[in-house]
Amino acid sequence: xANIFIYPSNSLILYDLVERFGHAPLAVMQxxxxxxxxVGIDSPPLNITPEDPKIGLKYAxxxxxxxxxxxxxxxxxxxxxxxxxxxxxxAPIGFGCMGCxxxxxxVGFLIRAKHIPILELAYPTSDGMAEDFVYRISKFLxxxxxxxxxxxx
Amino acid sequence: MNEIEVAQISCGSEYTGIQGEIESAAEQVGxxxxxxxxxxxxxxxxxxxxxxxxxxxxxxxxxxxxxxVVEGHTTADAVFIGTCFRCAEGALVRNEIRRYIHDKSGLPxxxxxYTERTTADTLLTRMEALTTIAKRRSLLARExxxxxxxxxxxxxxxxxxxxxxDNEILGFGWVSSTDxxxxxxxxxxxALKESGIERDEIQAIGVTGYGRFILGKEFNxxxxxxxxxxxxxxxxxxxxxxxxxxxxxxxxxxxxxAISVQDGIPGIFTMGGICAGASGRFLEMTAKRLGVDITxxxxxxxxxxxxxxxxxxxxxxxxxxxxxxxxxKGARHEDVAAAACYSVAEQVFxxxxxxxxxxxxxxMVGGTALIEGLPQAMRELLQVEVIVPPxxxxxGAVGSALLASGFIEE
Numbered sequence: 001x002a003n004i005f006i007y008p009s010n011s012l013i014l015y016d017l018v019e020r021f022g023h024a025p026l027a028v029m030q031x032x033x034x035x036x037x038x039v040g041i042d043s044p045p046l047n048i049t050p051e052d053p054k055i056g057l058k059y060a061x062x063x064x065x066x067x068x069x070x071x072x073x074x075x076x077x078x079x080x081x082x083x084x085x086x087x088x089x090x091a092p093i094g095f096g097c098m099g100c101x102x103x104x105x106x107v108g109f110l111i112r113a114k115h116i117p118i119l120e121l122a123y124p125t126s127d128g129m130a131e132d133f134v135y136r137i138s139k140f141l142x143x144x145x146x147x148x149x150x151x152x153x
Numbered sequence: 154m155n156e157i158e159v160a161q162i163s164c165g166s167e168y169t170g171i172q173g174e175i176e177s178a179a180e181q182v183g184x185x186x187x188x189x190x191x192x193x194x195x196x197x198x199x200x201x202x203x204x205x206x207x208x209x210x211x212x213x214x215x216x217x218x219x220x221x222v223v224e225g226h227t228t229a230d231a232v233f234i235g236t237c238f239r240c241a242e243g244a245l246v247r248n249e250i251r252r253y254i255h256d257k258s259g260l261p262x263x264x265x266x267y268t269e270r271t272t273a274d275t276l277l278t279r280m281e282a283l284t285t286i287a288k289r290r291s292l293l294a295r296e297x298x299x300x301x302x303x304x305x306x307x308x309x310x311x312x313x314x315x316x317x318x319d320n321e322i323l324g325f326g327w328v329s330s331t332d333x334x335x336x337x338x339x340x341x342x343x344a345l346k347e348s349g350i351e352r353d354e355i356q357a358i359g360v361t362g363y364g365r366f367i368l369g370k371e372f373n374x375x376x377x378x379x380x381x382x383x384x385x386x387x388x389x390x391x392x393x394x395x396x397x398x399x400x401x402x403x404x405x406x407x408x409x410x411a412i413s414v415q416d417g418i419p420g421i422f423t424m425g426g427i428c429a430g431a432s433g434r435f436l437e438m439t440a441k442r443l444g445v446d447i448t449x450x451x452x453x454x455x456x457x458x459x460x461x462x463x464x465x466x467x468x469x470x471x472x473x474x475x476x477x478x479x480x481x482k483g484a485r486h487e488d489v490a491a492a493a494c495y496s497v498a499e500q501v502f503x504x505x506x507x508x509x510x511x512x513x514x515x516x517m518v519g520g521t522a523l524i525e526g527l528p529q530a531m532r533e534l535l536q537v538e539v540i541v542p543p544x545x546x547x548x549g550a551v552g553s554a555l556l557a558s559g560f561i562e563e
Contacts (some may be wrong), residue, residue: 006485043173044172044173045172045173046167046168048167048268050170050270052168052170052269053168053170053268065165065237065238065239065240065243066169066170066268067166067168067236067240070170070269072166093196099209100164101242102209
């Protein structure tokens, strides 16, 4: 079982697929849960505090908007733990999104720079493409599970 | 009126960690932040409807929320628009949404670009102005001062007080700000003495400026009001431009205000407090370096030519360094004074006036408006009529006295 970073990081569909195929999805909901259930933090709605954008300085300099750096603080543990990744490009908002395209660009770069197995997919726009979408995810995850060498797509 | 509802249209505030600060600022002025509810389909359709394409989904959501407010699907008394500081795409959307809401809904609107260092205190004056415009329109419609009233403006650099009677200024006091209460008392006493009015004859008193809250308690003020609304009223009153559009520019000691006004009521406004190089302090330092009193700097500037001086920075430190370098190369003092005025005007123009709609006439107020080179530089930059009304330095005190007279009748 591998830790699979998913992007969009709050995609319930990707989360479910990864879990179904026996791996551990790394999703932003887990990080938000940690924050909102931590006693003593009072910064609703996500319990991200002004300290978080400073943690995000690990990934982006101070001239990068604080909203990007705050998001990066949230994603930091997920990026650190990632052993493989599934990235879906051009997904509609309902599929999942982090709200900020600059963050998406940075996350895409960082995850690729880790040189871990990555499956990059375009969001399917037809039934046939959707079947292929799920098939490719299952194949990727199966091969990871079998310990096969996975070629990045 | 019940609690004022401020619709928040923003991107990034929850990830910046300052959402609580926004809500706290609203709460302190009796307002509540609400978020327009939007269907997913509306987010998808917003770009085409608004006519702008953006890549970030939260900016698409901002567009949808703005449309919801304008079309009346969301009921709000005022609108707060925010995006992250240094986000170019966010700034574009923020500006266009602000213009759209102002033009199409008539609701008071402010915008702000935040960092993780933004606090409720930073937002308080803006939020106070926003809610005042929403809930006190009848008070702001007041065009004449009646009875005997006093106004005190506790500014960062100077404290001003005026006594007004039946729409006339009888006396004023203008002192440097040291201890907030002592300076206010000194200015007030001077104004009373000059006007020949006894303290117990004052029927209502209004206070504004940085020290307004403490002065409000000390003087038992009828009106405790931020500078945006008060200065707008004071400016159009003294410039005799109460009807129609105007733009008020107040270059203060610590921050600047640019306010787009319609019939004396602020519409879009910005407050800048990021750079001292665009403040009255910069002009004070220039005057000191030139060995002249600040009151002489303006006339000196009028006799000079700004383009003769090379200014490499707007910064209060490096800008002054440029001026010093010029002096060491034999530059004329007049040219240096003109360059300093132009530098302040240019920075206000580049950083603040882009965010408000500049509509004629431009009314320059505050003590810096009396430094003749500054309104002249603004005239050159904007190529519009720039008015400096009489008593421009007393704008906040006059506005307070004018609005306070509304409390006599109440």
